[in-house]
Amino acid sequence: MSEKILELKNISKSFSNLIANDSVDFDLKKGEIHALLGENGAGKTTLMNILYGIYKPDAGEIFLDGKKIVISSPRDAIENGIGMIQQHFSLVPSFSVVQNVALGLKEMGIIPDLSKIRKKIIELSDRYKISVEPDAKIWQLSAGEQQRVEIIKLLYVKSKIMILDEPTAILTPQEAKGLFETIKEMTANEASVIFISHKLKEVLEISDRVTVLRHGRVIGTVETKGTNENDLARMMVGRDVVLKTDKKPSHPSKPILEIENIHVMGDKGIEAVRGVSLEVRGGEILGIAGVEGNGQRELGEAIYGLRNYTGNIFINGSKVRPGDVLERIKNHVAYIPQDRKADALCGGLPVYKNLFMKAFSSPIFSFNPYFFYPEKLREPSEKVVKEFSIAASSVDQEVKFLSGGNMQKVVLAREIKSHPKLIIAVHPTRGLDVGAEEFVYNVLLAQKEKGTAILLIAGDLYEIFNLSDRVGVLYEGQIIGYSEPDESHIEEIGLMMAGVKK
Amino acid sequence: MSIFISSLISVLIALIFLGFIILSLGDDPFEAYWQLVSWAMGTVPGLIQSLVSMMPLLFTSLGVLIAFKMKLWNIGAEGQFQMGAFAATWGALYLFPNIHNPWVMIPLLMILGAAFGAFWGFLPGIMRAYLGVNEILSTLMLNYVAIYWVNYLTYGPWKGAGSYNFPITAKFPQSAILPQYGSGGLNFGIIISIIMAFFVLYLVKYTKFGFHLEIAGDNLRAGEYAGINVKKLIILAMVIGGAISGIGGMAEMSGVLFRLQPNFSPGYGYTAVIIAWLARLDPIATIVVSFFFGALLVGSQQLQLFMQIPSSLINAFNGILLFSLLASEVFMRYRIRVVRS
Secondary structure (H helix, E strand, C coil): CCCEEEEEEEEEEEECCEEEEEEEEEEEECCCEEEEEECCCCCHHHHHHHHCCCCCCCEEEEEECCEEECCCCHHHHHHCCEEEECCCCCCCCCCEHHHHHHHCCHHHCCCCCHHHHHHHHHHHHHHCCCCCCCCCEHHHCCHHHHHHHHHHHHHHCCCCEEEEECHHHHCCHHHHHHHHHHHHHHHHCCCEEEEEECCHHHHHHHCCEEEEEECCEEEEEEEHHHCCHHHHHHHHHCCCCCCCCCCCCCCCCCEEEEEEEEEEECCCCCEEEEEEEEEEECCCEEEEECCCCCCHHHHHHHHHCCCCEEEEEEECCEECCCCCHHHHHHCCEEEECCCHHHHCCCCCCEHHHHHCCCCCCCCCCCCCCCCCCHHHHHHHHHHHHHHCCCCCCCCCCEHHHCCHHHHHHHHHHHHHCCCCCEEEEECCCCCCCHHHHHHHHHHHHHHHHCCCEEEEECCCHHHHHHHCCEEEEEECCEEEEEECCCHHHHHHHHHHHCCCCC | CHHHHHHHHHHHHHHHHHHHHHHHCCCCHHHHHHHHHHHHHHCHHHHHHHHHHHHHHHHHHHHHHHHHHCCCCCCCHHHHHHHHHHHHHHHHHHHCCCCCCHHHHHHHHHHHHHHHHHHHHHHHHHHHHHHCCCHHHHHHHHHHHHHHHHHHHHHCCCCCCCCCCCCCCCCCCHHHCCCEECCCCEEHHHHHHHHHHHHHHHHHHCCHHHHHHHHHHHCHHHHHHCCCCHHHHHHHHHHHHHHHHHHHHHHHHHHHHCCCCCCCCCCHHHHHHHHHHHCCCCHHHHHHHHHHHHHHHHHHHHHHHHHCCCCCHHHHHHHHHHHHHHHHHHHHHCCCCCCCC
């Protein structure tokens, strides 16, 4: 257990003027689970991409079993027994599990012996208790099952070092538990695991040691046994963090959003939302939990009018037309989409134009469409930038050069400033660091107190617990049940996320 | 600033390339460059001719510029221009034979030219907005329809009396001709084209339409998110652009040629694509660049006259220029580094 199999020394890497890794030291012992903890943008993924040969470090050395090695491509990494499961899987959807495993093999030859591979997959899945159906096509599998295929791929090539990048983001709590068991089984078989995460709870649960990164530097490496949530959070953020928001009791008023039995098509032509009805009242936050890909995105887009649907949606008591975004905006509906860069921002335009993107659709503005001076938007924008502490060099800075957190602040500022009566927020803190997360929470809670109705669609259960007054669980396009937003109900919610009805 | 430099470098690359072609023809490239600019930009009649050539280029460049702002690749200015010319001829010779007052006739022809140009933009616009048909293909195809339509008319039913069997229509009546200044071809159409540039500047910079073009041009999805009717905007951008190119066709007829004939355009609408890019979609810069290209066109005729170098060489120059312009886009966004492993 004490033998170091991997050592990274003094690794530095910068992208133009951003320092992603600043002389980082990291080591891994045999059979150990070493967590790499840090906020988004702290440099965790960069460091692992260097180890996996995707990036070339500017400086630093890598030692494997005490010998210095140079890894210049993922192929090198795999040959050295290093495997990585990235956040986005590298699987061919139309191929079967066996074919996907065969794809990465060196000794595949021109006609691969699939039956041999199939046999070995079954062997591996028995030994590590990973249930996979070798002949299933990838597109038929859930995200959790696809992750298991990725694990099988690593086991198949006998990876000694496995890097898992935010592996629980797409899993139900039960599936995560299963993953942890698999990881422990792997380490019992002499493999070592680097576990990347920004979630404190799971790091404490799974790892033997934790290394915390902040702004590209190692803040410290600690034994998991000797630490706790607050200590780790302080290391991560650099100051004390209130992990629990102070949720005041809510006083819901009349219903602002009413949805009656809507059906929404997904991009693949399959019905993504299958008969959802719900109601959100003014001054309350309804949380929608669920594993990603169960219709969350489609539900949010349908309510905001970006996607067609059948069924009825009422806002403030009056029925709105499907696919009419303008009508929503006129009715004071704000929308914080999941992928803000792709859906809610113009990266090539300056901050001030982004803040006033709805200049001609929002009812709070009355600009003359024939004499419009964008220059006049600068001054009010400067105020907003200050109020929301958006870190931009000036209001003229193009939004694509802002960090993820500041981009989200631009969206948030624009939406909150429109005096919304209803906010639809989809994964509002995804990709944000703890500081920005806190900011988003406070803004949403303040809006709730003002009497705004908020529909919060989120993947992170703790986010939902922190903010919402009720939780509904979305499973395969249906609300499978409601529960209390409290940790004591996590088992029940987890089961519902997996499709088990109450 | 870097944008300006990259445009300049693109021109330089194209000039060097042109030099090699001229060299391969056995001529002195520097003498050719001199011929290209000395008369067209250095003498009064040359300058006047350059201005006359600038006019159709400016109209069509402004036409495509509006669609380009939205990243709609409208390369149909040639067809829209020809349809405008066709409509003006139709009006001048066949529709309004009894109107003798130019104050009535000219605006009527202008509206007619704009309407037909707009229609030629509307077709690909509506196909793109509602059916997702790629506008590059549809606008390009419609160019040929317009060109052959003009050919058909001039070789057939509209062949003018007294044309000695040449495929040209009769001459426009006096009421359909724009005011002329001097004998060099200087006409009121040039002034209209410059006014148009300022109008387009106003349109793209100081109106709701322009603001929405900018948003949807940067990110179409964000445009939808902001409550912009993107389908309507696509059609509008194509229609307005088409109308401007159509007015250009009308101005070419009423201001310069006075009769419709096949191949009356040496591909103004295609050169417009290059001009709009070189001017980086800035309407005022478009005036300057259009003038430069007008002068080049005039200069290339000098080349043919005095050095027997085919004037179509200028098309090769244009092609290389667009190519290096597009390449410079890539270089502005990415940096090439040599990595030694």
